[in-house]
Amino acid sequence: MSIDYVEFGQAMPGLDPKNIQHPEARNLLAACLCHPDFEVIELRKLEINTYSRADVIVVDCCDGTIPSRNSVGIRNRERLALFYCSGFPHEVRALRRDFPVTLHQNHILSGEPASLCLYFEPWSAVERDWTPQRHLERILWWLRETALGTLHRSDQPLEYLYFTPPYDIVLPPNFLEKTATDGQLLSFFPIQCPGTKPRIIWGDFIQDSLVKKYNLPFGDFLVISPQPLNHGPVQRHPQTLGEFHDQFKERGSEIIGDIKAALRNKVTSAGIEKQTDVSTLLLVITSVRRAPDQPPERSETQAFFIHADIATIGIASGALIDGRNGKFYVDYSIGETESAEKNKWQDFVIEPIGVKIAVTPEFSRNASDVLSEKAQFRGVLAGVGALGSVLADFWAREGWGEWTYVDDDYVFPHNVVRHIARNEHIGRSKVETVRDLTNGIYYPGQISNIAIHAKISDRSNERLAEMLTSADLIVDATTTLEVPRDLSVQESAPRTASVFLTPSGHGSVLLIEDHEKSVPLHALESQYYRAVLNAMWGANHLKGHAGELWVGAGCRDISAVISYELVQLHGSMLARQLRKLAAKDESQMRVWELDDASGTLTSYNLPVSKVIIEQHGKWCVVWDNDLRDKFFAMRAHSLPNETGGIILGYFDQKLKMLHLVDALPAPSDSESSVNGFTRGTKGLREDHEECLRRTAHVVDYVGEWHSHPRGVTACASELDMDLIAHLSTMMAQAGLPAIMIIVGENSIKIQIGEADIL
Template structure:
């Protein structure tokens, strides 16, 4: 049996003769292993001198006459030299050792190299030992022989070893490259000199590549290939054809057909730097059990232009020297086109590792977003610190196509927390965010708009169009006006997201898909949770959180780190993305510990919304408050009971949202015939409410119950109470609310003073 002989033999198998301590350790392991026989030591001299151990390896697990062609015992060379990123190398010395899966790329005419590890050496090294290497060699031989080395769930191996040169194709390459208005242009990306990365574009308006060398792209589809042994890359067109034939496919006739098609108007040969070299792209379906698993695209830069390639192949012909070449069938000649042997096969080529710029679909895949879940139109109102970070996250994950709405400009302090950079100061925030997000992936939403207006503007046609075409509106304005105004309008499903002034907490309010519970009602229910929950204490604290950013009275901002923005933006984004797939409403609150950074989540139950028109006011409450009032009444029966009402009043919209009802003070007077509310603790309860809700929720009126069997219709005494209530609240310019809980019903009355 014939074997490769590397270097020269050393006089004897003596560890002292080896130059490397690591190889001496490996020799010791070989000598003590029952299935490894050391035959000799050899030394390879030259620019790099190294020693190797020649062994016979086999543990009896390799079946005789297996289809892979692995022998029961194989002669191997073991040595220490960093090749393919792995210092310890294993070469099969048998001259006719078969091409198999899981081999490293080596030069032609040299021993095959066994690929033993899927992980890189930095990981393998942590647990590597010489005995483990020997066990891995025996496993490789066994599993390769029985065909189980490559796992069924593992991706099909590439057809050729990589060349170290990478071409990044534009995401829209397949759709646009056949257009006569476009051609692929390449320029080299700046970076490490150890790796060549070429960036391709078909946008001839891009000034960055206006001087780049153009290439003539020939893209052809070949027959499918199953699971061939990985092969070293070719250096000539003839070698490429030979390697393709070995795996059951061919360049022809697809190559000659596309050359004739591209040269139908004539192809003139050029010389030197003016040549538009051919970029040959091969689309090869990869088959597993005769079913297509994927399509590999292989790239090769040919040392020939279209005319030169066609002439060398004999499928183009010139009618005059140095003139254009045409396909044979377009010429009045008796000759026929045929692929000639010889010249074409010597055309040099450079294999290229093709990658496609990330598409929005692939971004969703790698972000774990289910297919179809990210294909929708959205509108993001407010692209400040939080909004711009959300826009960035959604652009990176390909979630939604967004229009951006914000009237503000980038201020000098904004880059501290904003996606913008210092050079963007003075520009509209929407312009900056749209440009940055559009450049994130290789593919962007071509029709995204940036609208420098207020999101609740009622007279902006472009805004109305953007809202009408969206299926989700996200309010990140950190204002009260936008979500409240949207709640009163016929707009798509709305979400409101914000951080609290401290930066330690964040909130998501998401309407249900049918908008039965609007954002303003969710705001009220959120405030009730703030008032009742332990986490609500200090949740909306604003002390020492505001700083001046200019001389104007409104030139101020919050003290908040970019870390807080990034943390809560990620939490809000994930929850919103997941919840938006469903149809139910949601209130989520996250609280981060300022010392440890630990985050706790509070899921606030959402209750159905109710509403009542009282004159030119609208009053809103929810089932949760209704049940709370009935429970307070039930606990006091047979006596009446009552207390104060807390709520949110919006004078512009003329809406009142009932938030909570407090139980009767301890000094109240209660009987089956009536109820008189006391004062004990009421003032402090109001102060606590204002403090917890940042003065958003305040006293708005009174509630009381009626005894058993009595409906909620106001009595004459109740009417007098309402008049007194209206007078008491008139100084603040707000109407008074009186709510009565009856046996089975509930009534709400509104009282206000009118100047006469």
Template sequence: MTFLDFGAPIAGAPDNVLRTDLSRRVYQALQKRKDFEFVAIRSLAAEKSPSDVLIVDALSDGVPSKNDLGIKYRERLALVFPHDKWQRPDVRILRKGFPVTPHQNENLDGGPRSICLTEESWELARCRWTATNYLNDILYWLERAARRELHSEDQPLEELFFLAPAELILPASWGTNAARNRLAIAHSRQTGDGRFVYFAETVEKHPAAPPADLLVIQTALVPNPMLELPPRDLGDLSEWLGERGVDLRVSIDAFLRSKFEGHTFSHAPHQRAFVLLVEIPIARDSSERAEEVRRKAFFIGQDFISVGLIMGFIDNFENTLVLNSMRKGNKLLADEWKSIRVAPIEVHHRLTAETAQSHSGHYDRLRRGVIVGLGSLGSSISMNLIRGGFADWTFIDHDHIKPHNLVRHQAFGSQVGVPKSEIMAAMANDVIEGSAAPIVQRVTESNLAEGLVEFEGKELIIDATAGVEFSLAYSRSETGSRACSVFLSPNADYSVLLGESLARDVRLSELEAQFYRALIQNKDLADFSQLPGGRIRTGGSCRDHSMVMSGADVNLHAALLSSQILRFSSNPEARIRIWKNDRETGATQCLKVQPSDARQSTTGSFTMRWDSKLEETLQSLRESDLPNETGGILIGLLDLVAQEIRIVEALPAPPDSAKSPGTFQRGLDG
């Protein structure tokens, strides 16, 4: 067997030449083990990471003697211990011809490959690191590698290259867009660690941005991809693509033909960047269909005209660039193109609704919704839903941002004076492109009736306004979309969700009446309407005031309501839920109120509305008074415009009331 030379020889006693505590501990452990043989001590003088190196032979009884990968019972390794204690110890493979397996890493120093022993961060692993466990992990890795058991079925397939020094963010629709070669680098920014992030858009969207010429190549299926060092030049890239069924010269030739078709170019230096995007179908083994398609990009060190000239595919004929009809390339420059530098770029797509939903753990998709009221609560809920992948929303609000709104609203100071619906739609579309559209309008019963606001065909209407006007108006509309109403108590201790049934046979106005009954009946809700410390004047008008309420309180309830809205939307039943937050402990208590079926009767021009629960209460009062006449107190709501009387609760008659089979006279006690 032949081995890679790694590290510089160093003379002296181990206790004198080993600089790190970990290397000394491992050296001492090696003296007591029969499954490792110590070979030599070496050192790495790397500028950023000087290290102690122990050369050893690992003798693994667990490696099958005839494993198909060719891993040996005896394997030579370099155990690397950086002098910087915050860097993880490394294990390098020294035998030439050691097979490529999962969980091996190429190294940027160009040295032997490393093996990956654990997924834990070194900050955590070092707290329980021992020399014995470290050596045992090495043997375990060799045994599992030989048995092809390193990569568990539920583990994502490995990335193809190391972390690139730059990132390219593609539009969410990239890959389905017909104009795949029309891409512009719209802008870039530098991260805190010195990496560059480039943001690409289609030329049609950013016509003023200098476009980057993009060549898209798809490779053959890559089974169980390994980590690899990125290609440094076109020669490396050509070799890598060739191993995966792609001839880079042929691809560039075809690309040049498409560029020259119907166009002429001068010999002047081309100003556009040349980007190569490689699409790589990957699977766990060669017998499977592609599990996913990964994309890797490279900035080419020359524009496509220069590349074509160097490769000999383009000729300069009387100051006009023409295609070389012989297509044989320039023999004098036969290999010069291979040295053209390439810079790897890590590729990402802008966030899509599907990706957001997957990362959020949501599986029931809510689409085509409307949020009415983009104040403090509505703005928080809207962003929670958008970030959860629930897209295609219409945001409706007539108001604009005022300075005091910034205490609780999602908006920023630079957006004061901008309509709330436009702000939230812009923020939503910045997270997921095309996820929201704004309407700056007050929703009233008249414009509902005239169809000026479109609610038909939506899956859910969310009323997050601070009043009851919309819920009452919408309850009288005959649109087919169910609605829910969410709001907070004045002191922000409570939050409430009222949700219509899918068939809309129980509507918001009826649920609101039943909610009021719960406030009357349940002593635990006695402080629901308690006002906070006061109101703050925000203007000269009598209506210009704001409740004392913190943004933290709003966000707390908004998070809970966002989750409950999603649960409600997947259930066809009507719902009344009330949550109370204990400010001392942070605990949240939920009160469930069972919605009742609606009842109504028309007398003259007035419609009287009640529900089945009220009927049961009235029936109970009547039965308890038989055979005497029954009296009591009805509590309800009167709407003279809609000519509706909504009965909420029935209370028994005062105890001093006079009752007989033929008469009833209400008393005064109580």
């Protein structure tokens, strides 16, 4: 019995390698001539276009290990065309016309020989260690494994129904709902690419009145969901609707009944008219099962353009009848009618098109490894400058939360250097710009971030107050001192976090309250400063930036010199870590420091101490257990003598808060005995200046502390009262109260004195 082969290319005389244009193909020919399992039959050439030609080596591949009666239909002698053209990967075509359609074949045009999919990796990776000899062994492997039915493992994901089509259409996430909405047409918008044909088409549902008003391109559409298909090889795309129906029938499903039902549902009692130059997009939502007795494992959507309108398809399929009045109606008669042009539907030419669905927040969460149950909340982002806008962009692309952006600033020309805004946004409100850019990541309506152009501290803004009260999380990215302090004392405010870059841009900080807000943000701030004072990384943590740029004539029209690289670097880390830490209940403090020379970003996890809040007259004193323990430890170290030193902290005059940050031990020239203590001064000026330098002049001297000997309480003596009076007079010169702390046997007493010097 003769074998029918596909003619592929134009034959060339003999086997002379000189007839081969490409040296790569000549090397492959040499390998074939040396290989015992490959017999070279002839050489051919294939004109690709005016400028390029492919070399084709026709061989018989003989492999005696292939079972002669395998169920797949692979023979132990197969005629192949080894195809090569410069700029393309090596390709192998099976020339036998009845070569079986199997798994792992490439898409081909109608009438072409089957193309074997030999490699799982892209050619750019394969060519790194590709040799002609290995290529021939890969061909033998493919044929053998395919014949044995082991090329596609049982635990491997199911193959898709068809090879990759040449075009894709992008549809809205809710396209099924849109197809059921009256008065909307499916419009097509090819995305133009210079120098090439459009590869992607946007498909969107638009009100029919707008489509007609602006003469937008549109088409009809049908949606069907056939019975589940049985898993099988990837198939070549059908050329006609009848071929498509037969392919589905072979795999346990039929489509013509579903198409007729969809046509009948599409047409109302008013009937429809025929439309010229209109195609119909057939959307086929298919589920695939591994075997007939198993449940479906995957769902996929196929699409085909049928080059006919709804009325024409309906008449040809028998779903509609001609009303003889220019309209066509649903045929409700039983059985076949005379008006049905029987089997005409099978001849409709169809064109495959891939279906892509516009991204949804749910898809983004899955792609970003974000748990949905941790991502569905309302947040308020205060401050959408350089850092805030980057955080907003990251979280929107991850589908983490829906946000209200709050800021009263505008986009100025210099902002575009470090902001997600573009030149066209100059002059617009920053919050509106960030809202539009983040909402625009998705199809309209998928997320609804809100913009409020106001200061976060604006108590008169009713909408802002409502958003703050209803939010689950507030993130402060204003890089100010006042905002996190004010937010943390608002009883109605939810859990709050604060993030900022250090002045140089080489460091970043994250502070987040616990769920119960037992350690408020203002208390975390003071504990953060203590870490800055005592840690090695704190020496240059708040060191100034690389310089300043004047961006206007005003005294505040100044911008720091920090690269956008640093904003992105720290912004990505802050975005990720805040997202992860927000899922935990406890308070957290994190600091990152960049070694610019090596690119190393080092993280420091700062301990959080239980906060102590005491009211002393009009002043609220905020400190913590770690500082209390330090006082006791310094007292114990000096026993039986008394000891003491200075207290470091800061005042917030608006909130009437005194934050105790740290306490220094006694200077080396201090006088200490069992009955008294006189603080010295040696090294104190340097320590004080270092404190100011490390904390950017936030933390300062606020008072004195001393201890009492064994068996003595922390109650103030007459000498202590004289001391607090003296300190009060001294501190009053700066308009501040004085603080004195006495450390006793089992207790610590805080004394605050204020002198009236006016």
